[in-house]
Amino acid sequence: MSFTEGRFLRAVTLVAAVVGAVGAIVFVLRVGHRNKSIVLLAMFVIWDVAPFAGLLLAHRASRLWASTSRMALYWMTLLVTLGSLAIYGVVALGPPRPKPASWFLIVPVVSWLLIGIVLRIAARARRTY
Numbered sequence: 427m428s429f430t431e432g433r434f435l436r437a438v439t440l441v442a443a444v445v446g447a448v449g450a451i452v453f454v455l456r457v458g459h460r461n462k463s464i465v466l467l468a469m470f471v472i473w474d475v476a477p478f479a480g481l482l483l484a485h486r487a488s489r490l491w492a493s494t495s496r497m498a499l500y501w502m503t504l505l506v507t508l509g510s511l512a513i514y515g516v517v518a519l520g521p522p523r524p525k526p527a528s529w530f531l532i533v534p535v536v537s538w539l540l541i542g543i544v545l546r547i548a549a550r551a552r553r554t555y
Contacts, residue, residue: 432493439503440485446507447478453514457526474514474530477506477537484545498548506537 454470461467481503488496510533517529 432496435500436485436496439500440482442507443478443481443485443503446510447475449511450474450478450514453511453518454530456518457530470527470530473534474510477510477534477541480538480541481506484541494551495545495548498544502541502544506540509533510537 451471451474454474455467458467458470481499484499485503488499491499513529513533517523517526523529
């Protein structure tokens with residue numbers, strides 16, 4: 427991948443992470459709009475935005491990483507953003523579900539696991555070459 431393509435992909439994934447965070451907030455508020463506890467709603471917002479915040483911090487640190495590790499981060503950002511928003515969208519906009527909040531608890535955990543696994547593999551691959 428050329429330098430220009432890498433910069434473009436980086437810009438796209440940074441925008442995707444911000445859009446993912448904003449989308450997560452919108453969907454959390456849509457599903458939880460009847461909940462009277464502002465503290466609980468705030469906790470859900472923080473929990474669901476955390477993977478995107480982590481990805482943005484990783485993007486900031488990635489300037490010193492090998493290009494393969496950066497590419498893994500970029501693709502992971504797109505995967506987490508698209509996957510999270512797809513799931514949140516189905517839960518928030520689809521037919522009523524008995525326990526919609528569970529999805530807003532599970533998706534960030536799975537996101538963190540995927541982020542950790544991919545970045546760990548990318549770091550290992552970098553050391554073996």
